[in-house]
Amino acid sequence: MGSLSDLNNVSSHLKSRFARGFLRALARIHNLSPPPASSSSNQDFALRKCQRVKLAAYASMASAFGKRRVWSRAMLQRIRCHSSSVRRGKVRQHMRTMRRSGKKRKKIGRELAAKAQDVKKLRKLVPGGESMDLEGLLRETAHYVKCLVTQVQVMRSIADFCSCPP
Amino acid sequence: MESNSSNPIGMDVHSNGQLPNNCFFNPSWENSISMDQTDPFESALSSIVSSPVASTMGPGEGDHGMIKELIGRLGVICNSGEISPQSYFEHRSSNNSTNTSAYTTPLNSPPKLSLSMMDHQIRGNFWMPGTQFHPHSQQSFVPFSTDPGFAERAARSSCFGVRNFAGGLQLNGSQRQAVTAKKEKVLSRDGNSGFGDAGDSREGSSLSEQIPGVEMNNMRAQNDANARKRKSAQRGKPKDSTLPPKDSEVAGENNQPSPKKIKSGEAAENGSGKECDENADKVSQGDKNQKLGKDSKSKQPEPPKDYIHVRARRGQATDSHSLAERVRREKISQRMKVLQDLVPGCNKVTGKAVMLDEIINYVQSLQCQVEFLSMKLATLNPRMDFNVEAFLSKDIFQSRGLLAHSDFPLDSSSAPTSHYGFQPSHGMISAMSEPEVQYPENPLNAVIHRNRSNHLPPIDGFPEASSQMSAMWEDDLQSVVQMGIAQNHQPLSFHGSAEPNHPQMKVKS
Numbered sequence: 001m002g003s004l005s006d007l008n009n010v011s012s013h014l015k016s017r018f019a020r021g022f023l024r025a026l027a028r029i030h031n032l033s034p035p036p037a038s039s040s041s042n043q044d045f046a047l048r049k050c051q052r053v054k055l056a057a058y059a060s061m062a063s064a065f066g067k068r069r070v071w072s073r074a075m076l077q078r079i080r081c082h083s084s085s086v087r088r089g090k091v092r093q094h095m096r097t098m099r100r101s102g103k104k105r106k107k108i109g110r111e112l113a114a115k116a117q118d119v120k121k122l123r124k125l126v127p128g129g130e131s132m133d134l135e136g137l138l139r140e141t142a143h144y145v146k147c148l149v150t151q152v153q154v155m156r157s158i159a160d161f162c163s164c165p166p
Numbered sequence: 167m168e169s170n171s172s173n174p175i176g177m178d179v180h181s182n183g184q185l186p187n188n189c190f191f192n193p194s195w196e197n198s199i200s201m202d203q204t205d206p207f208e209s210a211l212s213s214i215v216s217s218p219v220a221s222t223m224g225p226g227e228g229d230h231g232m233i234k235e236l237i238g239r240l241g242v243i244c245n246s247g248e249i250s251p252q253s254y255f256e257h258r259s260s261n262n263s264t265n266t267s268a269y270t271t272p273l274n275s276p277p278k279l280s281l282s283m284m285d286h287q288i289r290g291n292f293w294m295p296g297t298q299f300h301p302h303s304q305q306s307f308v309p310f311s312t313d314p315g316f317a318e319r320a321a322r323s324s325c326f327g328v329r330n331f332a333g334g335l336q337l338n339g340s341q342r343q344a345v346t347a348k349k350e351k352v353l354s355r356d357g358n359s360g361f362g363d364a365g366d367s368r369e370g371s372s373l374s375e376q377i378p379g380v381e382m383n384n385m386r387a388q389n390d391a392n393a394r395k396r397k398s399a400q401r402g403k404p405k406d407s408t409l410p411p412k413d414s415e416v417a418g419e420n421n422q423p424s425p426k427k428i429k430s431g432e433a434a435e436n437g438s439g440k441e442c443d444e445n446a447d448k449v450s451q452g453d454k455n456q457k458l459g460k461d462s463k464s465k466q467p468e469p470p471k472d473y474i475h476v477r478a479r480r481g482q483a484t485d486s487h488s489l490a491e492r493v494r495r496e497k498i499s500q501r502m503k504v505l506q507d508l509v510p511g512c513n514k515v516t517g518k519a520v521m522l523d524e525i526i527n528y529v530q531s532l533q534c535q536v537e538f539l540s541m542k543l544a545t546l547n548p549r550m551d552f553n554v555e556a557f558l559s560k561d562i563f564q565s566r567g568l569l570a571h572s573d574f575p576l577d578s579s580s581a582p583t584s585h586y587g588f589q590p591s592h593g594m595i596s597a598m599s600e601p602e603v604q605y606p607e608n609p610l611n612a613v614i615h616r617n618r619s620n621h622l623p624p625i626d627g628f629p630e631a632s633s634q635m636s637a638m639w640e641d642d643l644q645s646v647v648q649m650g651i652a653q654n655h656q657p658l659s660f661h662g663s664a665e666p667n668h669p670q671m672k673v674k675s
Binding site for chain 1: 494497498501502504505508509519522523525526528529530532533535536539540542543
């Protein structure tokens with residue numbers, strides 16, 4: 001299938017691109033000096049650091065595709081909005097911003113009427129999926145899944161590399 | 167007579183060259199017609215036509231006489247005195263008797279044509295008879311179709327005109343009945359009559375009105391079909407290239423409906439060449455027809471059959487709605503197949519609902535994995551001084567082989583294991599920096615156990631799980647932070663604790 005082969009080609013480039021960007025972001029984050037010692041601030045700092053790392057991961061993955069994909073555009077937008085706001089975000093808040101973006105639209109296929117709920121869930125999961133018809137949504141989902149897999153692989157390899165140096 | 171099966175000839179009415187699929191088409195058409203139209207047609211028409219025709223009707227016997235009678239009856243039905251059975255008959259007489267019978271049916275068949283579903287099919291069939299009649303009978307409809315006056319008359323008289331013409335509503339019911347009774351005839355006849363009437367639509371409608379409205383139900387559908395036909399006729403006109411002049415009209419009109427019929431799997435009456443054009447124009451026509459036939463009852467419920475790419479199956483609705491829906495469904499099924507390949511473990515799963523659930527779970531798990539790994543990297547990443555390029559070349563290459571297929575299965579297990587590995591590493595790190603070695607382990611162990619128990623939630627509880635995990639991580643982080651995280655330490659025990667993760671990961675991959 002053409003789309004599948006495209007996805008396969010994507011991963012080889014995606015990994016290197018994503019890894020580079022991500023590592024650079026990681027280096028930046030880790031080079032940030034921790035705040036003065038205090039338990040609560042340490043926790044917040046650690047939390048925020050995690051959030052930043054996660055955002056950096058998503059941002060680097062989305063930027064690897066730039067404007068070519070709907071979900072990458074939506075994700076970059078989301079990240080910009082999110083980063084502009086206070087970095088207090090918990091995971092849930094981040095998800096909330098994701099849900100707010102995009103406008104509901106479009107019909108769901110008649111044959112999928114029974115699975116409308118699933119489709120809605122999928123729309124929420126995939127960035128930018130709220131304003132796409134089902135076919136586009138499925139296409140973006142496939143690409144997004146591929147990128148997520150790549151991202152997880154790279155991050156895991158990085159973590160393993162860091163945790164278990166050769 | 168009434169029995170649909172009694173007209174094998176009619177089914178055979180297909181142009182030689184233009185209907186390559188005649189054989190294929192006929193039986194299904196017959197069946198479809200019978201399915202839809204048996205009762206109303208049979209009853210109404212049988213009374214009119216059955217007796218004389220039935221007795222005399224035969225695939226090759228005395229068709230002429232029958233035709234005359236039928237035509238006469240049709241004239242009664244259609245209130246059209248212009249129909250001259252003789253002239254009509256003359257055209258046919260030269261041909262096989264079978265054809266004659268088929269000829270007669272067209273007069274009766276218009277009602278059939280008005281059938282919502284059958285319209286397209288019949289038109290295709292009819293048209294072909296018009297252009298080229300029954301190949302077996304060697305009777306070419308050409309003579310028949312070449313009769314301009316005949317065509318016009320037929321158009322007027324038959325309900326076929328009704329179809330084409332917005333006005334002819336009443337005719338549909340009666341026509342249908344007549345058609346069912348004489349399917350084969352209708353096929354041959356209607357195709358010609360209807361098509362020749364592109365210009366006569368108005369007249370036909372008036373005539374059809376004269377015909378007592380047997381059924382008004384289908385008229386709306388008929389109207390839609392007629393409207394479509396009209397439009398198609400307009401569109402079909404340019405398509406008359408391959409058809410003889412007389413037939414061009416017919417063909418033109420037929421072409422328009424034929425796209426639908428073609429889609430319905432019928433052989434394009436216009437021939438393969440036209441089919442391509444029609445199919446190409448199908449979309450445009452479909453759009454137009456869509457506007458016209460939005461409320462058409464001809465639209466049948468989407469058959470739950472396999473998806474034919476462009477052509478609709480026989481027995482399926484052929485209007486633009488269903489066609490577009492079909493194409494759309496095909497695209498969606500393609501995408502689902504792609505996703506099925508991506509998501510591990512979905513090969514055995516069939517059905518969109520389950521597939522969607524699986525995909526959603528997979529995406530959620532991947533997102534959680536990203537969160538977890540980011541958390542891990544944020545707290546764990548001690549050394550950023552390595553060579554990025556070397557890291558990329560080596561590590562990614564390795565990770566591809568290791569983790570290519572292990573993401574999903576690892577999902578539920580990796581988190582705890584990673585977490586397990588995560589915690590001890592932190593504990594170790596902190597232990598290195600802190601004098602108390604025992605202290606960090608205990609809360610960490612407790613945390614690990616708690617995390618383990620909490621970390622295997624049901625798959626559908628992922629959002630809650632993620633929040634739970636984040637909460638757990640917060641607690642863990644707090645405990646770890648309190649002990650003091652040393653980011654640049656690589657304790658020896660770190661290796662020992664981290665290593666178990668690797669074998670596990672490798673095994674799972």
